[in-house]
Amino acid sequence: xxxxxxxxxxxxxxxxxxxxxxxxxxxxxxxxxxxxxxxxxxxxxxxxxxxxxxxxxxxxxxxxxxxxxxxxxxxxxxxxxxxxxxxxx
Numbered sequence: 001x002x003x004x005x006x007x008x009x010x011x012x013x014x015x016x017x018x019x020x021x022x023x024x025x026x027x028x029x030x031x032x033x034x035x036x037x038x039x040x041x042x043x044x045x046x047x048x049x050x051x052x053x054x055x056x057x058x059x060x061x062x063x064x065x066x067x068x069x070x071x072x073x074x075x076x077x078x079x080x081x082x083x084x085x086x087x088x089x
Contacts, residue, residue: 005049005050005052006044006047006048006049006050007049008022008023008026008049010047010049011040011043011044011047011049014043014047015036015039015040015043017036017040021036021040022040022044025037025040025041026040026041026044026049026051066085066089068082068085070082
């Protein structure tokens, strides 16, 4: 059975705080009280929260993806070059 990933909204509901507070607490923002930050961070861990990479990319306009164009991966030189780039990244 596949379950939906945990969202900030799920954590907010569990901690009885706003989604904004959860977001700030997970970013370790000092504007959120230490006690509240700790509660939210522990709850996120218990609920197996994982940040959504696609949402972050949309928000930041940055994907951290690297594009490589090679004429052919059949040629061992280009295949090795692509593999080396992937390993280094």
